[in-house]
Amino acid sequence: MATSYRQFVNELYEEHVEEASFLYEQRLAFLNDPELAWFAYYSEELRLEAHLDGLIIGGERALLITQETALEGDVGVIYTLISLYCLLDQRDEFLGKINEFDLQDHEVQQAIQLALLHRMPDSWHDSFLQNKFNEQQKLLSLFLPVLIKLDKIPSNIEFEQIFDATSTHDDIDPISYIQASSYFPDKNSNKLLTHFVVNGSEEQKDAAVFSLYRLGRKHIVEQTIPKVKHQELPLMSIAAGASNAFFTALITKHETASWDENSIHCLAVGGVAEFIPELIKLLKEDALAEFAANALFIITGARLIENVLQEDIWVKDDLFEDEVEAFNQGIMPQRTDGRAFGEEVEKLSASFKVWLDWWDQNYSQYVSGKRYRLGMLISPVSLVRTLHSDFVGNVIRELSYQELVIRYKTKLFLSTKDCIQLQQKSIQALYQWATKVDGKYSQGEWYFSGNMQQ
Numbered sequence: 001m002a003t004s005y006r007q008f009v010n011e012l013y014e015e016h017v018e019e020a021s022f023l024y025e026q027r028l029a030f031l032n033d034p035e036l037a038w039f040a041y042y043s044e045e046l047r048l049e050a051h052l053d054g055l056i057i058g059g060e061r062a063l064l065i066t067q068e069t070a071l072e073g074d075v076g077v078i079y080t081l082i083s084l085y086c087l088l089d090q091r092d093e094f095l096g097k098i099n100e101f102d103l104q105d106h107e108v109q110q111a112i113q114l115a116l117l118h119r120m121p122d123s124w125h126d127s128f129l130q131n132k133f134n135e136q137q138k139l140l141s142l143f144l145p146v147l148i149k150l151d152k153i154p155s156n157i158e159f160e161q162i163f164d165a166t167s168t169h170d171d172i173d174p175i176s177y178i179q180a181s182s183y184f185p186d187k188n189s190n191k192l193l194t195h196f197v198v199n200g201s202e203e204q205k206d207a208a209v210f211s212l213y214r215l216g217r218k219h220i221v222e223q224t225i226p227k228v229k230h231q232e233l234p235l236m237s238i239a240a241g242a243s244n245a246f247f248t249a250l251i252t253k254h255e256t257a258s259w260d261e262n263s264i265h266c267l268a269v270g271g272v273a274e275f276i277p278e279l280i281k282l283l284k285e286d287a288l289a290e291f292a293a294n295a296l297f298i299i300t301g302a303r304l305i306e307n308v309l310q311e312d313i314w315v316k317d318d319l320f321e322d323e324v325e326a327f328n329q330g331i332m333p334q335r336t337d338g339r340a341f342g343e344e345v346e347k348l349s350a351s352f353k354v355w356l357d358w359w360d361q362n363y364s365q366y367v368s369g370k371r372y373r374l375g376m377l378i379s380p381v382s383l384v385r386t387l388h389s390d391f392v393g394n395v396i397r398e399l400s401y402q403e404l405v406i407r408y409k410t411k412l413f414l415s416t417k418d419c420i421q422l423q424q425k426s427i428q429a430l431y432q433w434a435t436k437v438d439g440k441y442s443q444g445e446w447y448f449s450g451n452m453q454q
Contacts, residue, residue: 013055013062017069020051020083021076024111031417034393042420052083063088071100075111082115091124095132095139103138106173113176116146118419130154144176149413153183174200178207182214190217194224197234205234213241213406216449235262239269240399241406243446243453244369246270251278261291268295269399271373273366275299280355289350297348298386298396301375302358304349370444373400377443380408380434387414387427404430407447408437 023044030041055062063084070081078101085094102108125147133140133154140154147153178196181189189211196208205228212221218241225238238246247270250263259282267275276299282292297303349355366372374389376382386392386400394416404410412433414426446453 009058009061010065013058013065014069016051016054016058016062017066017077017080020048020055020080021074023048023051024076024079031394034395036393037390038392038394038397038416038423039390039420045420052080052087055080055084056087067097073102073105073108075105075107078108079111079115082112083119086115086119086121086124089121089123091121091129098139098142103142109142109173112142113145114417116143117149117415117417118422120146122150125150125152141173141176144180145415148176148179148183149415149418151411151413153180175203175207178204178211181208182211185215189215190220194220194227197221197224198227202232202234205232206237209234209237210240210402210406213402213448218448235266236269236395236399237402239266240402241448242270243448244270244272247272247275251275259285259288261288264288264291264295265395268298268396269403271299271371271378273368273370273372276359276363276366280352280359283350283352283355289352290348293348293350293355296355298374298392299372300362301373302362303391304351304354304358305346306349306351306354367444371446372444378445379438379441379443380404380410381431381438382443383408384427384430384434387430404434406449408441409450410434 026044027041027048030036030044055066058065066077066081066084070077082094085091098112101112120143129143133143144153174196178193178200181193193208193212196204197212200208209221212218221238221241225233228234235250247266250266254263264279264282267279276296279292279296279299282288285292293304367377371378373382373386374392376385383400383404387397392400398416401414401416404412410430410433412426412430414423414430416423418426441447442452
């Protein structure tokens, strides 16, 4: 209980900081949940903005409380503090405090990068900041995601700096450098990017493939693929710029090999009409049925829904004594009618019969050899509509955006890590661009860097 007005106000600001930190952590979890719609976090995002507003109203006292808490190392509080620096336009204060954080911690780097991505004022980008990058290499890594977003890679940054940073600083997350490499036509970038395609983490492999594609170096990707261990191939990122031959080889290979989630998602990205019956066959395999159903939806846009019981999850400590013995034998509490506790939810059908019946009725609508996304022939407009769909997760949304860049050469920016309101603005701009260029491309065909592929 507060015993003074000052204590009451301080506790109020501390609560704003705590809630903002929690909502940041919750957002990170949301981004990795494929079951949630991309805009499902919108109400929580508004709550986060409200807590930041409360801290801004609190002025210097609220900022000081946030600074003191951030130095304890909580990444959510660090995100909150950097957001406040941006909203209050306190660039010099930010630059003066940055070295007080553990910049060797990748989660700390991520929190700072996301805060800058979401809220950095345009006015921060000037010659003063560029000079700071020369003094402190790690500072550049923190700013690169937002500089890519603004298309303002500093003119005084050479590719050698990018290469040196990723080669000599193990404590710097190289993802943003890999992404920035696509802004440098320097052919030395091939060495850096192919290194990450072969040896990088899953995320680094994807980023390196996308950068090579953006540079128009599809042949480098094709030459590098055989050097990657089969189980480590970044199949979905390769699919974002591949031709029909890649997908044909994928299907041929799986005539004798087992399918998995990634290879099934590749068929969704390819979207060729002939893939639909192949995916329907996979519905017979219980372990693959859900992936195949999702891929069918991505290609066809058909929402074949069924109601299923989502059973409650039980914890032993929450049970009555007479229920514990049954629980120990694997028997969960049941209703009086013998049914499990839970609620009915709508779910995309993974029934072989349901999809086969649908295909029998609709196959004539699909043209052999053509690509489809959500039931539409693939084109810039259909890919942008995929970005806005209520039912498409961030994995396919990210790949759809990459296709807009790689296949159709859009220069516009979208990040699935951005705030939802900012994503909506990006999608609106992309849609305006797509409607202007859509007529230049044959719908449902394979393109790379604006040119039709065989």
